[in-house]
Amino acid sequence: MRIAVLGTGALGCVFAARLAGQAEVWMLGTWAEGVAAVQRDGVRVHEMDGATWQARVNAAVDPAQVPSADVALLLVKSYQTDRAAAWAAQVLAPAGFAVTLQNGLDNGPRLAAAVGAARAAVGVTFEGATLLGPGQVRHAGRGPIHIGARPEVAGRVAAFVDLLRRAGFAAEVVSGGAAEENVILSGSERRDPLHGQDSEESPQHGRDSSLESRCGAPWAADPLRVTAQQTAIAKSAIDGILWGKAVVNAAINPLTALWRVPNGELLASADRRALLAALAKEAAAVAVARGVVLPYPDPVARVEEVCRATAANHSSMLQDVERGRPTEIDSINGVIVAEGRRLGAPTPVNETVWRLVRGSG
Structure with a gap:
């Protein structure tokens, strides 16, 4: 399996490094210094217990340099989703699919608009990481990964989740994954949610962190009782x-x-x-x-x-x-x-x- 990790920040580095032991991995990003460091030295991961290890990973700033991928994994900031989704459409093999594990509520439909709803999956990760420098990351917290599977890609999502597990992640397939239903805002431009004003988009030059974990009881608290x-x-x-x-x-x-x-x-x-x-x-x-x-x-x-x-x-x-x-x-x-x-x-x-x-x- 060939994986294209879109994003060279903290979580992009963690996922790319761990997956590199199980698949051919390409990192794709606009941060030239980060890409150059990965090309030269690979990704160095500093674990919570003090252990440090390194993984050789391919990296590029141009999607044309990335071979056709079976999975495109979006791990960029939400204001970079439109560009990353366009890249996903460019690098995916005909039978490939893309999955977003980003923060925010509006990434799914934007991804679906670029690659097609049948090839877009929405996921959530509770992994935590801090970027220490170009190609160097501290793995700051372990947490589950949940990916919703549409019927059209259920088998391929399951195979990717199995790959994530073999790479050391606590991953699972859950019901759903219809990207257009999971989030609200869509379109090729970032806009003011109330008034349609464009907002700026800039290259990723920094750190990602994912802090939260979830518990498992249904929502039933007053005064917002579920009918x-x-x-x-x-x-x-x-x-x-x-x-x-x-x-x-x-x-x-x-x-x-x-x-x-x-x-x-x-x-x-x-x-x-x-x-x-x-x-x-x-x-x-x-x-x-x-x-x-x-x-x-x-x-x-x-x-x-x-x-x-x-x-x-x-x-x-x-x-x-x-x-x-x-x-x-x-x-x-x-x-x-x-x-x-x-x-x-x-x-x-x-x-x-x-x-x-x-x-x-």
Whole structure:
């Protein structure tokens, strides 16, 4: 199997290095320094226990240099999805498929628009990593990987998941994977979710981190109790996992970015906890209105649990702001605001922090 890993950031390096022991792997990205380092030295991974190892990986900045791939794995920032999706369409073999494991809620339809819905799969990863330098990464946290499989690609997705397991990942196939159903915003341009304004896109030059893990109870907390009708029209399992992660990201990431604090500091005062809770409740209400069954019973408790478990961590959005890079705010809180308006679920706190983060960029 030949895998094209689209993205040369932290998670791109971790996945490429681990998969290189099981398949032919090509990394594709716009960061020339990172690509050059991988071409010269491979990827060096620093594990949590202090162990360090290196993997030889092919790398390119031009998709024309990448041989036809069986799988294109998108691991770029959400504001880079359109370019990465176009690359996926270019490098995929006729029977190949593409899967997004990115943060955010609007990557699936954008990928499907580029490669075709029948060749697009939506996944969620809870792996964590920090880029130490070009081609060097610290594997900062282990977590599950869930990939939704459409009937058209179910067999190929299962084969890829088996490859991920052999590479040391805790991966599984879950129901769903209809990319156009799993996310809201689509199109070839990044736009203001409310007013259609274009936003900037820039090359990936930094670190990715994925902090959250999920628990496994159905969503049933007052005052957002799931009705029988909502349960009947509930989205696929991957949709629940995707939104479950997004609710946590929507609460933690923008506040850490605005206040320049690690995750644990969000629990340091009553005012901070109140805003954290309001963001989580609004996002969960939108998910429920959409018919999504979240993978935990109480969004506020889940968000606070993640803050405690990752107290010293700097969210990916905080890292982006600290380095003067674009953030993924549009694909997280921006989508929640837009979908809330469509469904009649008010999101005033999410809209405020969305505008504050956008305005500070």
